[in-house]
Amino acid sequence: MNPDLMNSDVHERARLMIALFGEERPGPEELSNAERSWLAAHLESCASCREFAENSRETIRLLRAIPITAGERLVSTTQMRVRQRAQELQRQQERFWVVCVCCAAVTLSTLVTTPVLWRGFAWMGEQARLSPPVWEGGFVVFYLMPAVLAGILLLARGTFLTDHNGSYQD
Amino acid sequence: MNAAACYFVRAMADENTEIAHGLRRRDPELLDRLIEEYQHRLLRYLMYLTGRRDLAEDFFQETWVRVLERGSQYDGRHEFSTWLFTIARNLVIDHLRRKRPASFDSLADPDGLAPFDIAATAQPSAFDTTVQREQNEQISAGMQHIAAEYRETLVLRFQEGMSLEEIANVTGAPLGTVKSRIYRGLSALQPWLKGARL
Numbered sequence: 514m515n516p517d518l519m520n521s522d523v524h525e526r527a528r529l530m531i532a533l534f535g536e537e538r539p540g541p542e543e544l545s546n547a548e549r550s551w552l553a554a555h556l557e558s559c560a561s562c563r564e565f566a567e568n569s570r571e572t573i574r575l576l577r578a579i580p581i582t583a584g585e586r587l588v589s590t591t592q593m594r595v596r597q598r599a600q601e602l603q604r605q606q607e608r609f610w611v612v613c614v615c616c617a618a619v620t621l622s623t624l625v626t627t628p629v630l631w632r633g634f635a636w637m638g639e640q641a642r643l644s645p646p647v648w649e650g651g652f653v654v655f656y657l658m659p660a661v662l663a664g665i666l667l668l669a670r671g672t673f674l675t676d677h678n679g680s681y682q683d
Numbered sequence: 684m685n686a687a688a689c690y691f692v693r694a695m696a697d698e699n700t701e702i703a704h705g706l707r708r709r710d711p712e713l714l715d716r717l718i719e720e721y722q723h724r725l726l727r728y729l730m731y732l733t734g735r736r737d738l739a740e741d742f743f744q745e746t747w748v749r750v751l752e753r754g755s756q757y758d759g760r761h762e763f764s765t766w767l768f769t770i771a772r773n774l775v776i777d778h779l780r781r782k783r784p785a786s787f788d789s790l791a792d793p794d795g796l797a798p799f800d801i802a803a804t805a806q807p808s809a810f811d812t813t814v815q816r817e818q819n820e821q822i823s824a825g826m827q828h829i830a831a832e833y834r835e836t837l838v839l840r841f842q843e844g845m846s847l848e849e850i851a852n853v854t855g856a857p858l859g860t861v862k863s864r865i866y867r868g869l870s871a872l873q874p875w876l877k878g879a880r881l
């Protein structure tokens with residue numbers, strides 16, 4: 514027997530059964546045969562619970578009869594909004610992929626060019642009779658210059674990320 | 684379970700899986716179809732939750748935008764409607780939390796939501812009789828006076844036909860609380876039924 518129904522007094526138990534399982538509902542939420550016969554016997558003898566059962570049925574019927582419908586305008590506006598948002602998300606995703614591809618290309622070209630550049634700086638240092646720390650310093654500055662410049666430009670634009678993610682909901 | 688029930692359960696599971704795949708792809712045709720399919724049910728739930736049609740319509744749109752954005756989170760193992768209603772509910776709760784952060788217990792506090800104004804929003808069909816309309820108004824008035832958490836549970840149970848477990852999932856309340864809310868809500872509405880019968 515349903516343990517929730519065990520501790521209440523008989524009328525309360527009958528009414529809880531009616532409220533929860535009074536309708537014919539398929540599936541695991543049906544009352545067991547024993548509970549069903551107990552409830553039937555109780556309703557037979559208890560006018561007050563019988564009234565509760567009738568009132569419950571009528572209340573549920575009326576609840577279902579309350580007409581609330583969405584208008585066509587709401588549906589079409591929503592569909593349009595969702596499509597617009599989908600396009601925004603699509604564009605964001607495309608931008609994300611472009612950034613990913615650019616990052617991959619930069620990484621690859623860095624891996625290829627760094628040793629060549631290093632040897633080039635070493636050769637120029639030798640030709641100009643510079644000590645290794647000097648041409649090595651020159652290499653580091655030359656190497657980092659694009660990243661530093663890009664950083665400064667991005668900072669100058671200030672709200673770069675907020676501008677581009679402004680429409681991003683949490 | 685008999686063969687027909689088995690077939691029904693499998694068909695529902697297939698449909699949920701199909702919805703999950705479509706949402707992951709952000710399939711616009713699928714979203715259009717879902718919006719149309721769930722329009723009345725979602726709006727009705729939101730109206731009972733917020734008590735106002737204008738607010739409910741705003742949340743209706745927000746809910747579908749959220750469905751689009753979070754579509755990949757739907758796994759297809761649960762009913763789509765349960766997931767949809769949970770999203771809608773969370774949006775309303777977030778809104779209420781922002782509105783009244785100090786006293787957040789909105790759905791337990793009938794004052795936390797706007798006065799329920801269903802009579803003004805109902806659109807009776809040409810077939811509605813005066814008696815039916817009066818009965819609807821009475822029961823709507825009853826809904827206005829019961830606590831928001833009872834109102835929500837009754838809508839999910841008797842209008843949406845959700846199982847007790849589905850209601851517990853949507854509302855985040857324990858199963859025992861859901862049962863007690865249905866019982867108490869139904870009992871609280873009964874005095875209004877007497878008015879409806881006059």
Ligand SMILES: [Zn+2]
Pocket residue numbers: 523524527555559561562563
């Ligand atoms: Zn009794």
